[in-house]
Amino acid sequence: MKQQIIISGMGGQGILFLTRIIAGAAMEMGLEVMTSETHGMAQRGGSVISFIKAGSFHSPLIRQGRGNAGLFLHSRNLEVHQGLLKPDADFFVNSSAPCRYPHIDATGLAEELGSPVLANLILLGYALKQGLFCSREAVKNSIKNLSREQFVEANLAALERGVK
Amino acid sequence: MKMDNNKKLLMGNEAMGRGLVEAGCTLVSAYPGTPSSEILGAVVASRNAAPAGIHLEWSINEKVAFETALAHSYTGKRAAVIMKQVGLNVAADPFTRSTYLGVKGGFVVVAADDPGPHSSQTEQDTRLFAMFAKAPVFDPSSPAEAREMVAQAFELSEKYELPVILRPTTRICHSRQLISSREPIKLERQADFEKNPGRWVATPAFLTGLHHDLNKKLAAISAEEGLEPVMAIAGHEPDYDHPCLIASGMAFANVFDLLEELDMLDKVDLYQVKIPFPLNKKFCHKIRENYSKILILEETDSVMEMQLAAHHAHGRLSAHVPGQGELTPDIIYAILLDFFALSRPEAETGAPPARGRRPSLCPGCPHRASFFAIKKTFPKGIFPSDIGCYTLGMNLGAVDTCHCMGACISQGAGFYHSYAHDGDDYPSIVVTIGDSTFFHAGIPALINAVIQKARIIVTILDNSTTAMTGQQPTPENGILADGSPGNRVFISDIVKACGVGFLREGDPYDLETFSGLLKEADNFSRTEGGVAVIIARHPCLMDKRNPTKHKRVVMTISSDCVGCGICVNQFECPAIMFDEDEKKASIDHTLCVDCGVCEQVCPTGSISKKEGGK
Numbered sequence: 126m127k128q129q130i131i132i133s134g135m136g137g138q139g140i141l142f143l144t145r146i147i148a149g150a151a152m153e154m155g156l157e158v159m160t161s162e163t164h165g166m167a168q169r170g171g172s173v174i175s176f177i178k179a180g181s182f183h184s185p186l187i188r189q190g191r192g193n194a195g196l197f198l199h200s201r202n203l204e205v206h207q208g209l210l211k212p213d214a215d216f217f218v219n220s221s222a223p224c225r226y227p228h229i230d231a232t233g234l235a236e237e238l239g240s241p242v243l244a245n246l247i248l249l250g251y252a253l254k255q256g257l258f259c260s261r262e263a264v265k266n267s268i269k270n271l272s273r274e275q276f277v278e279a280n281l282a283a284l285e286r287g288v289k
Numbered sequence: 290m291k292m293d294n295n296k297k298l299l300m301g302n303e304a305m306g307r308g309l310v311e312a313g314c315t316l317v318s319a320y321p322g323t324p325s326s327e328i329l330g331a332v333v334a335s336r337n338a339a340p341a342g343i344h345l346e347w348s349i350n351e352k353v354a355f356e357t358a359l360a361h362s363y364t365g366k367r368a369a370v371i372m373k374q375v376g377l378n379v380a381a382d383p384f385t386r387s388t389y390l391g392v393k394g395g396f397v398v399v400a401a402d403d404p405g406p407h408s409s410q411t412e413q414d415t416r417l418f419a420m421f422a423k424a425p426v427f428d429p430s431s432p433a434e435a436r437e438m439v440a441q442a443f444e445l446s447e448k449y450e451l452p453v454i455l456r457p458t459t460r461i462c463h464s465r466q467l468i469s470s471r472e473p474i475k476l477e478r479q480a481d482f483e484k485n486p487g488r489w490v491a492t493p494a495f496l497t498g499l500h501h502d503l504n505k506k507l508a509a510i511s512a513e514e515g516l517e518p519v520m521a522i523a524g525h526e527p528d529y530d531h532p533c534l535i536a537s538g539m540a541f542a543n544v545f546d547l548l549e550e551l552d553m554l555d556k557v558d559l560y561q562v563k564i565p566f567p568l569n570k571k572f573c574h575k576i577r578e579n580y581s582k583i584l585i586l587e588e589t590d591s592v593m594e595m596q597l598a599a600h601h602a603h604g605r606l607s608a609h610v611p612g613q614g615e616l617t618p619d620i621i622y623a624i625l626l627d628f629f630a631l632s633r634p635e636a637e638t639g640a641p642p643a644r645g646r647r648p649s650l651c652p653g654c655p656h657r658a659s660f661f662a663i664k665k666t667f668p669k670g671i672f673p674s675d676i677g678c679y680t681l682g683m684n685l686g687a688v689d690t691c692h693c694m695g696a697c698i699s700q701g702a703g704f705y706h707s708y709a710h711d712g713d714d715y716p717s718i719v720v721t722i723g724d725s726t727f728f729h730a731g732i733p734a735l736i737n738a739v740i741q742k743a744r745i746i747v748t749i750l751d752n753s754t755t756a757m758t759g760q761q762p763t764p765e766n767g768i769l770a771d772g773s774p775g776n777r778v779f780i781s782d783i784v785k786a787c788g789v790g791f792l793r794e795g796d797p798y799d800l801e802t803f804s805g806l807l808k809e810a811d812n813f814s815r816t817e818g819g820v821a822v823i824i825a826r827h828p829c830l831m832d833k834r835n836p837t838k839h840k841r842v843v844m845t846i847s848s849d850c851v852g853c854g855i856c857v858n859q860f861e862c863p864a865i866m867f868d869e870d871e872k873k874a875s876i877d878h879t880l881c882v883d884c885g886v887c888e889q890v891c892p893t894g895s896i897s898k899k900e901g902g903k
Contacts, residue, residue: 135646136648137651145465148465149298152296152298152467157467158466158467159431159464159465159466160298160464160465161460161463161464161465162300162463162464162465163407163463164323164326164327164408164462164463169648169649169650169651169681170646170649170651170863171645171646171647171648172646173645182546183431183541183543183545183546184460184539184542184543184545184546184618185460185464185465185466185542186460186539186543186617186618187618188547188617188618188619188622189619191550191618201646202645202646204643205643205644205645206645232879236879241879
């Protein structure tokens with residue numbers, strides 16, 4: 126299997142963590158995996174993007190129009206990054222307003238859970254339900270492996286909230 | 290199926306850090322800079338695996354880091370120095386001479402390039418700099434390869450007694466790949482500096498001879514059998530009727546995937562070059578003489594293309610490859626279509642990426658308060674600034690120049706001398722420089738400005754950390770790279786010792802008092818004549834070590850808001866939203882950190898402390 130996934134959002138929304146969780150899940154499933162991240166000044170609230178390529182690849186970068194799926198933590202980034210995805214790609218968007226792609230108000234639900242930073246994992250849960258390539262079991266294991274101990278339960282709960 | 294449990298998803302920087310420990314390196318010095326910053330942290334994380342222990346340091350700048358590591362190598366031990374590409378400009382002096390004099394223990398310079406650039410003031414090619422200084426350079430195409438090359442670079446360095454460069458690019462540094470760790474090698478070397486004045490002192494009389502030896506070493510490396518670039522696909526034999534593609538670094542990884550996508554891997558001869566300088570002589574000859582169709586892909590300049598000197602080759606010099614910028618998959622794809630004379634499939638006319646939201650200073654960032662006060666106090670001032678998070682003060686109109694580390698103070702002085710030349714009615718010149726940048730290259734500039742009687746205000750933005758690159762300690766923290774206590778050096782002591790006649794310290798969160806200090810400084814500078822320094826002290830809110838958590842002041846915006854937009858446009862706080870229809874501002878409490886500074890910004894008093902707030 127080959128999968129090219131983009132994670133798009135604003136600096137500070139937990140894009141890097143989400144990238145590692147999905148890459149970790151791909152590992153759990155026995156796939157080769159590469160990621161590419163944004164560091165430095167762009168992390169100060171600007172638009173950021175991560176790539177995940179699962180399967181046999183040499184480069185972690187994704188060419189325009191080749192992505193299989195995109196998780197958008199900020200709907201404003203749709204116009205910035207949607208061109209990276211194939212026309213028939215799966216979109217998963219965090220948005221409280223109506224949107225032409227499958228969406229969920231992950232930020233609103235995260236606030237209900239008492240922590241706005243959990244929107245990333247809620248969106249991931251939603252993407253899993255809608256058919257993102259990795260298995261729920263693999264994602265859960267990845268969350269357990271990569272979360273700090275005191276946050277494991279809250280992170281798993283956020284994932285479940287998104288799946289629901 | 291389960292992967293090898295020993296394999297971890299390591300970032301390129303972590304892989305190189307791990308590689309340094311595994312290669313038996315016993316000193317690693319660095320100055321942080323994107324994209325190289327996480328390498329030293331990775332060495333710190335795996336230092337306990339090193340049998341001989343490692344001296345680790347965040348040096349004050351790249352020149353100092355380079356020289357410290359170089360002397361370590363003189364004693365026969367393995368050393369490495371890490372920096373971003375422009376850091377090598379700062380270390381250019383020791384670097385260019387180090388190839389003449391050579392080294393003893395393996396000496397590896399990790400200089401991370403930033404084609405694009407994503408987070409740098411130039412996109413210069415360190416491989417070209419290596420060619421200028423005559424140092425061999427490795428160009429990795431993946432995190433795993435970067436880790437392998439650390440060990441190879443040490444071996445090459447010891448074999449020829451030369452400094453060797455490892456040049457990853459941003460995409461290598463910040464990519465992750467599955468990598469398994471290995472046991473570090475045991476070298477058991479004792480420090481043994483063998484005196485040899487003709488070499489280590491090398492007065493001009495010795496240098497032509499040393500230069501001759503250096504040329505001989507490079508000729509030997511470029512003739513080494515084992516270092517000749519090979520076909521990228523094992524088992525492929527050259528077919529001189531094929532188009533020939535030569536690539537190094539990330540461009541190789543990208544072109545490999547694209548050729549696979551185009552189903553052309555079998556129809557071309559693809560070579561990966563791992564050592565772009567000095568390029569293997571036999572390889573150059575073979576390519577030049579045998580292939581009629583050649584494409585060279587390299588970042589970010591024409592290092593291989595110049596050495597290959599195949600005048601029929603397509604590359605940056607022939608303008609078949611853009612002369613600037615990153616070789617992204619999209620750029621290479623267009624180059625390949627052109628090279629193979631293929632037409633672009635109709636379906637592939639997707640919209641090019643739009644510009645995303647610009648970065649801004651974090652909510653509650655003390656720099657925002659400093660910049661707001663500076664801009665408000667001196668509406669007609671000139672504001673030279675410098676490199677760090679605070680370059681984002683340009684969003685508030687309080688940063689007019691940014692050049693290179695420490696330049697703001699000298700540029701401020703230069704502005705003053707230019708305006709003063711025309712008369713006494715010069716604009717107030719308010720320089721902003723971060724604490725780490727001040728230590729790095731600001732001190733000589735400050736002494737010079739004092740000597741030359743420049744009438745400028747230097748505001749040192751002291752957030753007690755190196756924030757932009759991930760919270761590395763500054764000399765004032767007194768914390769060493771491994772977290773252990775070191776000695777502290779205070780900014781205020783240095784400022785006084787530089788001969789500055791006016792020094793005040795203040796918390797920019799208190800806008801009124803801080804603005805008063807700025808006026809006082811301006812008055813001193815104009816009447817007494819000279820440099821006035823203000824240290825704007827407030828810790829970075831992102832710093833986990835931050836000892837003084839600020840008092841939380843929950844703010845609210847009342848219906849009295851007249852929609853003047855000052856809090857949004859001039860204060861530029863990301864936590865304040867503006868409703869264009871209602872013409873009113875509101876606070877986004879998920880982003881707001883309750884710093885309370887905006888209360889002093891609102892001219893109508895509509896922003897106030899929330900009743901019953903925390």
